[in-house]
Amino acid sequence: MNLRELSDLLGLSQTTVSRALNGYPEVKEATRKRVTEAANAHNYHPNTRAKSLATGRTMSIGHVIPLSSQHEMVNCVFSDFIAGAGESYARHGYDMRVSVVDDLKEADAYKTLATTGKVDGVIVHGPLVNDERIPLLVQLGLPFVVHGRSSDCTTPYSWLDVNNISAFKRATDFLLDLGHKRVALINGLETMDFAMRRREGYANALADRDIPLDAALTYSSEMTEPFGYAKTCEMLDAAEPPTAIITSSLIPALGVRRAVEERGLTIGKDVSIICFDDALSYLPNGAGSPIFTAARSSVRDAGRRCGEMLMDQIEGRTSGPVHELWEAELVVGQSTGPAPNR
Amino acid sequence: MNLRELSDLLGLSQTTVSRALNGYPEVKEATRKRVTEAANAHNYHPNTRAKSLATGRTMSIGHVIPLSSQHEMVNCVFSDFIAGAGESYARHGYDMRVSVVDDLKEADAYKTLATTGKVDGVIVHGPLVNDERIPLLVQLGLPFVVHGRSSDCTTPYSWLDVNNISAFKRATDFLLDLGHKRVALINGLETMDFAMRRREGYANALADRDIPLDAALTYSSEMTEPFGYAKTCEMLDAAEPPTAIITSSLIPALGVRRAVEERGLTIGKDVSIICFDDALSYLPNGAGSPIFTAARSSVRDAGRRCGEMLMDQIEGRTSGPVHELWEAELVVGQSTGPAPNR
DNA sequence: AATCATTTCCAAAGCGCTTTGAATTGCGAT
DNA sequence: ATCGCAATTCAAAGCGCTTTGGAAATGATT
Numbered sequence: 001m002n003l004r005e006l007s008d009l010l011g012l013s014q015t016t017v018s019r020a021l022n023g024y025p026e027v028k029e030a031t032r033k034r035v036t037e038a039a040n041a042h043n044y045h046p047n048t049r050a051k052s053l054a055t056g057r058t059m060s061i062g063h064v065i066p067l068s069s070q071h072e073m074v075n076c077v078f079s080d081f082i083a084g085a086g087e088s089y090a091r092h093g094y095d096m097r098v099s100v101v102d103d104l105k106e107a108d109a110y111k112t113l114a115t116t117g118k119v120d121g122v123i124v125h126g127p128l129v130n131d132e133r134i135p136l137l138v139q140l141g142l143p144f145v146v147h148g149r150s151s152d153c154t155t156p157y158s159w160l161d162v163n164n165i166s167a168f169k170r171a172t173d174f175l176l177d178l179g180h181k182r183v184a185l186i187n188g189l190e191t192m193d194f195a196m197r198r199r200e201g202y203a204n205a206l207a208d209r210d211i212p213l214d215a216a217l218t219y220s221s222e223m224t225e226p227f228g229y230a231k232t233c234e235m236l237d238a239a240e241p242p243t244a245i246i247t248s249s250l251i252p253a254l255g256v257r258r259a260v261e262e263r264g265l266t267i268g269k270d271v272s273i274i275c276f277d278d279a280l281s282y283l284p285n286g287a288g289s290p291i292f293t294a295a296r297s298s299v300r301d302a303g304r305r306c307g308e309m310l311m312d313q314i315e316g317r318t319s320g321p322v323h324e325l326w327e328a329e330l331v332v333g334q335s336t337g338p339a340p341n342r
Numbered sequence: 343m344n345l346r347e348l349s350d351l352l353g354l355s356q357t358t359v360s361r362a363l364n365g366y367p368e369v370k371e372a373t374r375k376r377v378t379e380a381a382n383a384h385n386y387h388p389n390t391r392a393k394s395l396a397t398g399r400t401m402s403i404g405h406v407i408p409l410s411s412q413h414e415m416v417n418c419v420f421s422d423f424i425a426g427a428g429e430s431y432a433r434h435g436y437d438m439r440v441s442v443v444d445d446l447k448e449a450d451a452y453k454t455l456a457t458t459g460k461v462d463g464v465i466v467h468g469p470l471v472n473d474e475r476i477p478l479l480v481q482l483g484l485p486f487v488v489h490g491r492s493s494d495c496t497t498p499y500s501w502l503d504v505n506n507i508s509a510f511k512r513a514t515d516f517l518l519d520l521g522h523k524r525v526a527l528i529n530g531l532e533t534m535d536f537a538m539r540r541r542e543g544y545a546n547a548l549a550d551r552d553i554p555l556d557a558a559l560t561y562s563s564e565m566t567e568p569f570g571y572a573k574t575c576e577m578l579d580a581a582e583p584p585t586a587i588i589t590s591s592l593i594p595a596l597g598v599r600r601a602v603e604e605r606g607l608t609i610g611k612d613v614s615i616i617c618f619d620d621a622l623s624y625l626p627n628g629a630g631s632p633i634f635t636a637a638r639s640s641v642r643d644a645g646r647r648c649g650e651m652l653m654d655q656i657e658g659r660t661s662g663p664v665h666e667l668w669e670a671e672l673v674v675g676q677s678t679g680p681a682p683n684r
Numbered sequence: 685a686a687t688c689a690t691t692t693c694c695a696a697a698g699c700g701c702t703t704t705g706a707a708t709t710g711c712g713a714t
Numbered sequence: 715a716t717c718g719c720a721a722t723t724c725a726a727a728g729c730g731c732t733t734t735g736g737a738a739a740t741g742a743t744t
Contacts, residue, residue, distance in 0.1 A: 002700055013724045018702060028722060045457040049394040050700035053729050058391065060439065067429060075624040079421030086442025087409060095460075097402065098438045100428025115387040118437075226629035251625065254596055258633075261603045282417040283593065287568035291600075344730060355694045360732060370692060392730030395699050 001044045010038055021046070059094050061085070061310060062119035064110065066103030076251070077299050078125065080280045081147065084303025085123060092311050094120075107136055114140040121314045123147060123306055127159075127193045145310040147302060148194050158313060160306050160324040164194050167295040167328035168201030168246065171274045174293070174330060175244040176209055179339035180272060184217040184242035186231055186252050195220060198248055198276070217242055228255025236263055236271075243339050244272040250285060253292055257335075272336040276328070290333030297328040343386045352380055363388070401436050403427070403652060404461035406452065408445030417565075418593070419641050420467065422622045423489065426645025427465065434653050436462075449478055456482040463656045465489060465648055469501075469535045487652040489644060490536050500655060502648050502666040506536050509637040509670035510543030510588065513616045516635070516672065517586040518551060521681035522614060526559040526584040528573055528594050537562060540590055540618070559584055570597025578605055578613075585681050586614040592627060595634055599677075614678040618670070632675030639670040 007017040012031070020027045020035035027035075038044075052058050063082060082096060089095050097119050101109040110133060113119050121143035124133055130152035137144045138155050146159040168185075175183050185202045188195035199220070203213060216238065219231045228247055235242055236259060247253040253275035260271045267273060277285045277294035279301075285292055305324065312318045349359040354373070362369045362377035369377075380386075394400050405424060424438060431437050439461050443451040452475060455461050463485035466475055472494035479486045480497050488501040510527075517525050527544050530537035541562070545555060558580065561573045570589055577583055578601060589595045595617035602613045609615060619627045619636035621643075627634055647666065654660045 003702095004700075014701080015703075015725080016723055019723095022702085026722065031722080043457065045454060047395075047700055048458040048460045049391065049398075049400065050729090051702080052391040053389075053395045053699085053731085054701040054703085056391075056729075065425070065428070067425065076418050076421065079418065082440065083407070083409065083442060086407065086440060090442050090444075095439055095441045098424065098428060098440055100425060100432050100438075102432075112387060115385065116390040118390045222624075224624055224626060224629075226626060230629065257600075282564075282566055284566060284568060287566075287572065345732095346730075356731080357695080357733075358693055361693090364732085368692065373692080389730055392699090393732080395701085395729085396731040396733085398699075 001042045002047065003044075006035075006038060006042065006044050009042070010035060056117070058097075058118060058120055060097045060119050061089060061094055061307070062097050062099065062113050062122040063125065064099045064101055064106060064113070064122065065125065066106045067100050068103035076280055076283060077249075077278050080278065080300045081125070081303035081306075083281070084298075084300035084305075085307035086303075088304045088307030088311070094307075094311060107133070110136060110142070111140065114142040121145075121310045123310060128191050129193050129196050131193070143310060143313045145306050145313065147306050148192075150193055151196065156321045158309060158318075158321045158323065160302055160309060160326070162194070162297045162302070162326050162328050164197035164328075165201040165204065167276065167297070167330075168198040169205045170201075170330050171246055171276075171295050172202050172205035173208075175246070175272060175274065175336065176205060176211075178244075178272065178336065180242075180244040181211070181339065182214070182217060182240060182242040182244070184231075184235055184245040185219070186228055186245060186247040186256065187218065187220040188223045188248040190220045195248060202246065216240075223247075223249040223252050225251050225255040225258070228252025229259045230255070232256045232259035236260070236265070242271070244274070244336070247273070247275040250275050250277050250280070250283060250292065250294070253335075268335050268337040270340055272339075274336060277331075285331075286333065290331050291335060293333040293336040294331055295328040296331050297326055302326070343384045344389065345386075348380060348384065348386050351384070352377060398459070400439075400460060400462055402439045402461050403431060403436055403649070404439050404441065404455050404464040405467065406441045406443055406448060406455070406464065407467065408448045409442050410445035418622055418625060419591075419620050422620065422642045423467070423645035423648075425623070426640075426642035426647075427649035428645075430646045430649030430653070436649075436653060449475070452478060452484070453482065456484040463487075463652050465652060470533050471535050471538050473535070485652060485655045487648050487655065489648050490534075492535055493538065498663045500651055500660075500663045500665065502644055502651060502668070504536070504639045504644070504668050504670050506539035506670075507543040507546065509618065509639070509672075510540040511547045512543075512672050513588055513618075513637050514544050514547030515550075517588070517614060517616065517678065518547060518553075520586075520614065520678065522584075522586040523553070523681065524556070524559060524582060524584040524586070526573075526577055526587045527561070528570055528587060528589040528598065529560065529562040530565045530590040532562045537590060544588065558582075565589075565591040565594050567593050567597040567600070570594025571601045572597070574598045574601035578602070578607070584613070586616070586678070589615070589617040592617050592619050592622070592625060592634065592636070595677075610677050610679040612682055614681075616678060619673075627673075628675065632673050633677060635675040635678040636673055637670040638673050639668055644668070 003014050007014045017035050020032040086096055099109055124144055124146040127146050127148045127150040131150035134150055134153045134157050135155050149159045149161045190196050221227050245256050256273055260267055265271055274293045277296040279296055279298035345356050349356045359377050362374040428438055441451055466486055466488040469488050469490045469492040473492035476492055476495045476499050477497050491501045491503045532538050563569050587598050598615055602609055607613055616635045619638040621638055621640035
């Protein structure tokens with residue numbers, strides 16, 4: 001059943017039927033009722049492809065996820081983010097178009113998305129410190145919102161970010177206040193903007209108390225469990241082990257825990273741990289009271305909000321770039337305690 | 343730049359240009375060359391929306407993910423699966439359309455997808471024991487492939503599944519061979535087909551040795567870390583604790599580990615653990631040698647293959663339903679050992 | 685040089701919807 | 715009855731592509 005058939009059936013023009021269905025005012029309420037009823041009765045649904053062509057809109061938002069050996073975009077965090085974004089999309093009749101691309105062809109992917117009109121806008125994931133995707137998208141004229149920020153980028157653009165500097169400053173301060181002297185940082189890849197900022201927050205806290213940075217206590221890589229484990233092993237087996245460790249995600253914190261417990265040490269006593277917790281739905285930081293003391297900010301909420309910001313932009317409800325900086329909350333769990341006295 | 347502009351520019355008809363660009367034979371090689379060069383020079387890309395309408399194909403595959411409090415589809419496993427599927431799609435010029443829907447409206451989502459022509463086919467995730475989505479999709483005439491199976495479903499359909507019965511039978515046998523008498527199962531939701539089959543494999547192994555099922559040793563729920571932790575605590579603190587535990591995923595196994603170590607017990611000595619390992623890229627079961635002894639099958643590979651099966655079906659390279667049953671491999675890690683003698 | 689089969693190209697008809705600009709209808713006011 | 719204005723409805727023109735059915739050009743064959 002298509003529009004022509006339906007309108008023939010009703011003895012009305014396609015125009016009227018289309019308007020009736022799309023809620024335009026220039027159609028009598030009685031006819032609108034007749035039309036919607038007939039549409040329901042015959043299970044009429046407008047063809048999306050035709051609608052797209054006619055309106056020039058696809059009602060879909062692009063997410064391009066680069067695939068490489070180097071850097072894993074497709075991770076836990078990503079899936080919770082899109083769950084949130086997807087919720088927002090659904091509420092507004094959009095859905096999400098995900099393209100997986102070789103990371104060397106990422107720029108091309110955005111170009112194609114824009115020039116072929118596959119999507120009405122895109123979300124940019126995992127911005128680097130100086131991310132060339134941003135000027136590219138501006139130039140392409142494709143609406144977009146960045147989840148995170150790109151520090152060295154001068155072009156104005158919309159973003160939503162967690163205040164990573166403040167979160168890691170506070171986390172570090174929290175440990176220093178507990179008397180810890182040697183606080184380690186197991187960070188994400190520092191080409192990523194968020195990781196760079198987290199290190200900055202950590203470094204600021206140390207600098208405030210005139211504690212020198214120790215290269216033997218800071219590491220940066222893909223945030224996996226084995227990475228957390230391996231680096232913790234190294235550090236604990238070295239001459240001057242840290243008494244506290246901060247990780248950029250719950251996942252490496254699991255590895256830290258494994259390494260600590262394997263050595264017969266107690267978490268929260270011998271070694272304190274704080275992690276950044278994205279509040280992933282299927283990897284909760286404990287049920288009820290948190291296992292790890294953590295700087296917490298829901299990535300799912302971020303997804304929801306980014307989606308809304310982008311749709312607002314697409315539909316012209318906002319004009320210029322919009323920024324949102326969220327503070328993480330510092331939740332105290334069982335993984336931190338006063339520094340052990342030697 | 344659209345097709346008409348390009349053809350005007352070249353002094354050719356739209357027909358010829360279109361054919362030249364799409365590799366049809368009825369165009370001289372010289373003209374084809376001229377056309378492709380002009381297309382590149384002017385950065386011409388055919389409009390996807392128009393193409394869709396004309397061809398009746400969207401070159402996209404739908405994934406509908408139900409959102410509910412009850413059951414979390416959007417999980418780690420899902421994201422690795424779509425990474426794999428996405429890779430296959432990209433290779434064939436497809437991409438993925440993800441709709442997040444309220445789980446009560448899931449059936450509607452499939453209907454809409456089919457009748458509005460938003461996608462060329464869908465992948466069905468997380469089939470239940472008796473999943474009504476399958477007959478619905480057959481009736482709608484929308485091509486689909488199921489990741490997993492639905493036992494009580496009589497309609498024929500294409501699927502790719504891991505041999506869960508065999509995997510859990512072998513895992514249980516492995517533990518029984520090591521002398522374990524009390525083997526616990528921490529399973530996923532048993533309305534899910536895979537979980538039901540895993541329990542069956544577990545039960546078969548016990549039955550083979552005339553060991554009665556003990557309700558105090560089997561649990562079934564959402565596969566989270568806290569769930570693994572909580573149930574392990576219960577069991578270890580009870581009168582007759584198990585000496586081995588099998589979990590349906592790496593995630594609850596982490597909780598099991600936490601509970602075991604918290605009690606000063608040693609994994610692989612006091613308590614053995616086997617888990618099902620989906621070989622998630624960002625949550626690897628150790629680097630190098632596996633931490634947990636595990637039944638392993640890559641969900642990413644499954645995604646890749648499901649994508650290919652579906653595109654084969656859409657493009658008519660296969661006719662009837664296709665089935666693939668993958669055997670998981672049992673990899674021995676550090677989490678299992680002989681049963682402790684009391 | 686005429687004939688016929690190929691090759692190569694084109695005009696025009698969709699695909700199913702939205703939207704413009706105009707035509708028709710209804711109805712109170714003249 | 716008639717006019718004027720608003721409320722309804724409609725015919726037709728796109729949106730940018732593919733594809734059908736033919737026409738024109740080319741080349742091989744007699």
